Amino acid sequence: MSDNVLKVENVTMQFGGVVAVDNVNLEVNAGEIVSLIGPNGAGKTTAFNVITGVYPPTNGVVYFEGKKIVENYPRGKMKKLYKTENNGAYTHAIEPTPDKITRMGVARTFQNIRLWSSQTVFENILIAKHCRVTAGLLSATFRMNKLEERRQREECDELLRILGLEGVRNELATSLPYGQQRRVEIARALATQPKLLLLDEPAAGMNPQETQELTAFISRIRTDFRLTVFIIEHHMALVMDISDRIYVLDFGKLIASGTPAKVQNDQRVVDAYLGVSEDA
Amino acid sequence: MKRNRIPQFFIIVGAFLLLLAVVLMLDNVPGVPVMLLIVLRKGAIYALVAVSMNILNGFTGLFSLGQAGFMLLGAYTYAILTVPVENQALVYQRYPNGGIGFSVTESLGRVLGQPGLLLGVIICLILGGIVAGVFAYLIGLPVLRLKSDYLAIATLGFAEIIRAVVQYEKLGPITNGSNLLSNFTNFSNFHLGSLKLDTVMPFVFAGVCIWVITLIINSTYGRAFKAIRDDEVAAEAMGINLANHKRMSFIISSFFAGISGAMLAMYQASVQATIFKAAMTYEILLIVVLGGIGSISGSIIAAFLFVGSSEWWLRFLDNTTVLPNFNAKLLFAIIFAAIVVSIVFLVVYRQNKAQKSRPEAVGRGRKILSLKLSGVITLVVGTLLLLGDLRFLISPDLQVPLLRSGFRMVVFSIIVMIVVLFFSRGLMGDRELPDLFRTRHKRL
Ligand SMILES: Nc1ncnc2c1ncn2[C@@H]1O[C@H](COP(=O)(O)OP(=O)(O)OP(=O)(O)O)[C@@H](O)[C@H]1O
Ligand SMILES: [Mg+2]
Numbered sequence: 001m002s003d004n005v006l007k008v009e010n011v012t013m014q015f016g017g018v019v020a021v022d023n024v025n026l027e028v029n030a031g032e033i034v035s036l037i038g039p040n041g042a043g044k045t046t047a048f049n050v051i052t053g054v055y056p057p058t059n060g061v062v063y064f065e066g067k068k069i070v071e072n073y074p075r076g077k078m079k080k081l082y083k084t085e086n087n088g089a090y091t092h093a094i095e096p097t098p099d100k101i102t103r104m105g106v107a108r109t110f111q112n113i114r115l116w117s118s119q120t121v122f123e124n125i126l127i128a129k130h131c132r133v134t135a136g137l138l139s140a141t142f143r144m145n146k147l148e149e150r151r152q153r154e155e156c157d158e159l160l161r162i163l164g165l166e167g168v169r170n171e172l173a174t175s176l177p178y179g180q181q182r183r184v185e186i187a188r189a190l191a192t193q194p195k196l197l198l199l200d201e202p203a204a205g206m207n208p209q210e211t212q213e214l215t216a217f218i219s220r221i222r223t224d225f226r227l228t229v230f231i232i233e234h235h236m237a238l239v240m241d242i243s244d245r246i247y248v249l250d251f252g253k254l255i256a257s258g259t260p261a262k263v264q265n266d267q268r269v270v271d272a273y274l275g276v277s278e279d280a
Numbered sequence: 281m282k283r284n285r286i287p288q289f290f291i292i293v294g295a296f297l298l299l300l301a302v303v304l305m306l307d308n309v310p311g312v313p314v315m316l317l318i319v320l321r322k323g324a325i326y327a328l329v330a331v332s333m334n335i336l337n338g339f340t341g342l343f344s345l346g347q348a349g350f351m352l353l354g355a356y357t358y359a360i361l362t363v364p365v366e367n368q369a370l371v372y373q374r375y376p377n378g379g380i381g382f383s384v385t386e387s388l389g390r391v392l393g394q395p396g397l398l399l400g401v402i403i404c405l406i407l408g409g410i411v412a413g414v415f416a417y418l419i420g421l422p423v424l425r426l427k428s429d430y431l432a433i434a435t436l437g438f439a440e441i442i443r444a445v446v447q448y449e450k451l452g453p454i455t456n457g458s459n460l461l462s463n464f465t466n467f468s469n470f471h472l473g474s475l476k477l478d479t480v481m482p483f484v485f486a487g488v489c490i491w492v493i494t495l496i497i498n499s500t501y502g503r504a505f506k507a508i509r510d511d512e513v514a515a516e517a518m519g520i521n522l523a524n525h526k527r528m529s530f531i532i533s534s535f536f537a538g539i540s541g542a543m544l545a546m547y548q549a550s551v552q553a554t555i556f557k558a559a560m561t562y563e564i565l566l567i568v569v570l571g572g573i574g575s576i577s578g579s580i581i582a583a584f585l586f587v588g589s590s591e592w593w594l595r596f597l598d599n600t601t602v603l604p605n606f607n608a609k610l611l612f613a614i615i616f617a618a619i620v621v622s623i624v625f626l627v628v629y630r631q632n633k634a635q636k637s638r639p640e641a642v643g644r645g646r647k648i649l650s651l652k653l654s655g656v657i658t659l660v661v662g663t664l665l666l667l668g669d670l671r672f673l674i675s676p677d678l679q680v681p682l683l684r685s686g687f688r689m690v691v692f693s694i695i696v697m698i699v700v701l702f703f704s705r706g707l708m709g710d711r712e713l714p715d716l717f718r719t720r721h722k723r724l
Contacts, residue, residue: 052517102519110517116510118574118710119503127507131519133500137528140499141492149500192519 003030004066005196005228006051006106010086011060013046013252014078020046021057022252023085028196033222033229035239038249039272044232045111047249048198052108053098059086064104064196070094103131107194109185111201111232115173121165121184124173125156128191156191162224163187163217179210183217190221196228197221203235211235215242240264248272288714296487300480307479315592317479319584321467322591324482325543327583330567331490331576332536337565338574338710339497340529341509346419346435347564349442350534351541352556353415354408356446358542359461359551360454361404362386367463371456378453385465394470401465405485405542412538413531415442420527431530439561446553455553462550485543489536494576496532505529509574563590570699571707578708590692597688623653626702652701660694 006028013021020043028034036044050057053070058078062070073090074082102108116124129152135145143149160166163183168176173184182202189197202218203211215238222229233239239246239260246263248256250272256263263269303320306312329347336342363371363379364386372378385400392399415438423434445451447458455461470477496502504525507515516522545551567586571578699706 054513054517097521097523098516099519099521102517108517110514114511114514114517116507116514118506118510123503127503127515127520128518130500130504130507135500137496137499137501140501141495143495143499145500152500188518 004028005030005064006230007063007066008047008051009061009063010089011047011050011057011062012082012084012086013043013050013055014058014081014083017081017083019083019252021050021249023060024249024252024254026247026254026257028228028230030228031222031226032244033218033231033242035231035233035243035246036249037233037236037239037246042249043252044249045200046252048108048200048232051101052106052198053096053101056093056095058082059084059090061090064101064106068094069096069101069104099131102192102194105193105195106198107189107192107196108198109182109189109200109202111204113178113181113185115181115184115188117172117174119173120170121173121176121187122156122160122169124184124188125159125191126152128188129156131192159187159191162221163190178205179214182206182214186217186221190225194227196230199229199231199233201232201234203233203238206235208237211238214238218242300483300487303483304475304477304480307476319588319592320479321482321547322544323584323587324479324486325540325547326564326567326587327580328486328489328540328543329537329564330571330579330583331493332533332540333564333568334571334574334576334579335493335497335505335536336529336533337568338572338579339502339509340505340526341512342424342526342529343429343432344435344530344533345432345558345561345565346439346534347537348556348558348560349435349439350412350416350537351544351560352439352442352446352553353412354405354538354541355545355551355556356455356461356553357408357411357538358404359464359545361407362400362464363461364463364465371461371463372453374457374459375452378456380454383464389465397465397469401546404465405539408542409535409538412541413535416531416534417527420530424523424526424530436558436561439556439558443553443556458553460550460552461545464545464549466546466549468549482543482547486540489539490576490580493532493536497576501525501528566696569706570696572705572709572711574710575706575708575712577713578706578711582707589695590688594688594691597691598685600684623657627653656694656698656701 004027006026008024008026011021011024012019022043024043024047026034026036036047038044046055049055050070051062056072057070059073059082060071061068071090071092071094073093074087075093116127119127132152133140133145133148135148139145140149157166157169160169163186165180165183165187168180173181176184182204186197186199186202199218203214206214218229218231219242221227231239231243243260245258246256246260247254248263248266248269250268255272256266256269258266306317306320329351333344333347336344360380362383362385364383365379365381368379368381368383384404385397388400388403389397419434419438423431446455448455449457451457467478467481468476470481497505504515504520507518507520508522508525508529512522515525541556563586567582568579570586571580571582
């Protein structure tokens with residue numbers, strides 16, 4: 001098939017009568033950094049939640065590496081409530097839980113940081129490795145998985161080193177400054193060994209200096225970990241700098257897509273979004 | 281950290297062996313108060329149940345109230361499997377041909393002697409755990425998919441139902457209906473030479489089980505449990521299957537509850553469904569809360585303190601006591617002064633602490649504190665008045681006020697309330713005993 005890692009096809013997500021994501025189609029190709037932008041409440045996070053299995057979509061399909069991972073069609077009470085296009089285009093329901101999708105190779109961070117608060121930075125990252133554990137409960141309990149455990153711990157330390165977090169290795173993750181917590185969250189996502197990394201507003205709350213560092217950092221991990229990256233972001237500097245392509249969402253609908261230069265000059269985008277964000 | 285680990289392991293094993301030696305001595309030296317032995321035996325068993333409850337409530341963040349039910353399953357499984365054949369007619373008096381017609385411990389004991397008996401006990405304890413685990417699996421299938429509150433309701437219901445079910449007349453030939461099961465293999469069947477092992481054995485069994493639980497908690501699965509406790513959404517997003525892991529934790533917790541139930545049966549040398557009431561679950565929950573939710577050593581310490589107080593130290597509260605020719609007014613004055621001083625001390629101490637940490641919060645803190653204090657005082661005064669026992673102020677002989685059957689539980693409730701109000705994280709918070717000796721405190 002084509003080399004797109006992620007393909008979202010006619011995805012609609014409706015909460016009752018509210019259409020949060022409206023018949024969206026998008027693709028992310030291998031090795032790309034693609035951004036998803038749009039004003040507040042446009043449905044960006046919801047799109048991520050559909051891709052990662054948090055919500056089954058109301059309608060539509062998500063492909064990962066050419067394989068259908070999520071599919072749904074308006075059922076039950078949604079049959080009546082369904083408001084938009086492509087009703088009847090799909091007839092199957094595939095609703096994997098988020099953990100399953102993560103194990104397939106899709107990892108994410110959260111808009112509002114969700115680190116495990118009683119755990120240290122190292123433990124946060126180590127726990128993320130749990131999804132790759134092959135040892136069963138008994139062998140893990142009686143320490144017959146020493147090799148695997150040691151390898152995972154080494155990998156985590158390596159990750160910490162690469163991300164420049166070895167200095168805070170044993171700190172409680174939630175005691176760190178905001179910027180570092182975001183970094184730990186990215187490290188944690190990387191620990192699950194993803195092929196596709198979804199970042200939900202990684203620069204939120206960062207100053208320009210930190211944002212610039214983050215930009216470089218994301219480009220670097222893309223090459224180092226051979227990742228495909230899909231980012232939701234409001235910081236236009238970061239988005240324009242880093243993205244190979246951009247999708248723009250407004251009221252759940254895709255209103256534009258293309259290279260940063262093209263999107264920047266799109267009148268609808270300027271109207272819906274950029275004009276507002278300039279002074280925000 | 282790594283350098284630290286090996287000696288720590290040996291320190292713990294060494295301390296445990298030393299403890300066993302002391303317990304063995306206490307068991308066999310004449311003159312040791314029987315109460316002490318009772319507290320040690322029951323304390324060890326309660327420590328195990330409390331730790332098993334902590335796996336779920338403290339480390340996985342799920343709330344279950346079925347501990348007594350799972351203990352009952354373990355106790356009955358154990359008892360049914362170990363009543364010697366010749367005793368079965370006696371035990372199942374009301375049910376001709378009752379009993380299962382064989383006894384695991386007896387059969388093994390006949391072939392292998394004392395080691396066979398021990399093997400039989402271990403097998404039956406584990407079977408008791410497995411039966412409890414199987415039920416946990418079945419309950420977990422529908423319930424763990426729902427929001428976690430449902431688990432508490434479902435397990436509470438389950439514990440009540442299972443208690444009724446084992447007393448069901450039709451099951452009598454196996455469970456002996458609502459009658460006692462007794463005469464089965466228990467701790468007093470074991471001897472080392474001429475030494476009694478009544479107290480050592482519960483310690484060994486509970487110790488081994490708690491050690492296994494610690495291994496689980498510190499394994500990759502235990503870490504996953506803690507992740508679910510801290511943030512379920514993040515745990516799921518990081519590839520941890522919630523349903524599987526919750527179920528796993530629930531089964532492990534119930535398995536060990538089953539074993540401790542079987543041990544309780546051994547300790548009592550008899551078992552009857554009626555003791556496994558919801559009140560027992562609350563006792564255990566109390567121990568977990570007092571010890572600190574998420575602290576294994578806290579649960580262990582609290583278990584012994586709880587059993588000690590409820591069986592021994594606070595027993596005197598249940599006995600009416602008369603002190604002849606006692607100057608009651610003086611005593612009253614002393615007690616009153618003590619209460620006032622301690623309240624004042626508490627207020628000042630709290631205020632200082634609050635002032636140091638967050639000066640702006642003092643006002644609010646004081647308000648909350650006085651609320652709490654007035655709550656406690658109201659309760660104490662209320663009980664005093666309710667029990668209407670101020671006669672002692674005029675009589676020369678002092679019938680110590682309030683002391684009477686049932687007062688122990690009142691005092692106990694007050695202690696618990698004070699702990700919950702003022703030390704809401706329990707004795708240990710979520711720390712473990714070794715953490716207290718560590719100099720560097722990375723984890724606050
Ligand atoms: N679980 C839910 N139930 C009901 N409505 C929801 C739910 N989640 C999101 N929505 C609605 O969907 C719309 C899109 O929300 P979403 O969080 O996806 O926006 P966003 O683009 O991420 O915005 P922001 O930039 O503020 O993060 C909003 O109107 C929101 O209220
Ligand atoms: Mg969002």
